[in-house]
Amino acid sequence: MVDEFQNVMQKRFKMSSLGAINFFLGLQVDQTEKGIFLHQSKYVADILSRFKMEDERISKNPLLSRPDITIATCLCARYQAQLNVNHMLAAKKIMRYLKGTPSLGLWYPRKDGFDLTAFSDSDYGGCKRDFKSTSGGCQFLGSRLISWQCKK
Structure with missing residues (x-):
């Protein structure tokens, strides 16, 4: 079925197949026969390296759940022009939480x-x-x- 779809797409549109996808829009894509796992472990490692936080301790309790981490990040970003110690500590806690959970992601089983x-x-x-x-x-x-x- 995948080969048939690929053939139709290549006939209709000028495109080539580069093989299995590994990265897409900043997400890592791990494909197995059981399903697909999307995660951002490389992105988390790059961010921690950029801010020299590779040796920081891990925070096991996040400010919010993983999907809601956007709210915590946006709250910190609101105060970027007038930072104080509390804002920096909150941002650091988010980074330490991400350090402890780099392999969390979305699992899409093949048969569902x-x-x-x-x-x-x-x-x-x-x-x-x-x-x-x-x-x-x-x-x-x-x-x-x-x-x-x-x-x-």
Whole structure:
């Protein structure tokens, strides 16, 4: 089936096949007969190296869960023009958490259903700092997470 798709695409569009994909948009792609695993262990290692944090201790408890780490990062970024010690400590904790979890990723098993399921949740004025609402959601194709979002 993959070969048939590849032949159709090569006939319709000017393209060539470079073989199995290893990296895509900053994600590492590990393919096996059982499925596909997406992760960013190389990216995490590069970031830790860039900020000379390879020898830092690991933080086992994150500020937020892995998908919500975007919110923690954005909170730190808000104060980049007026940094204080607390902001730097929070950013360092995020980096130490990433150091301890470089192999976390998304597993897509080969044999899985194709039912689309979505979940969402929100709170009204739940942030004690600015009383803004936070909402989030995730979408699954079978048991595979395909998208998530968090918004304040």
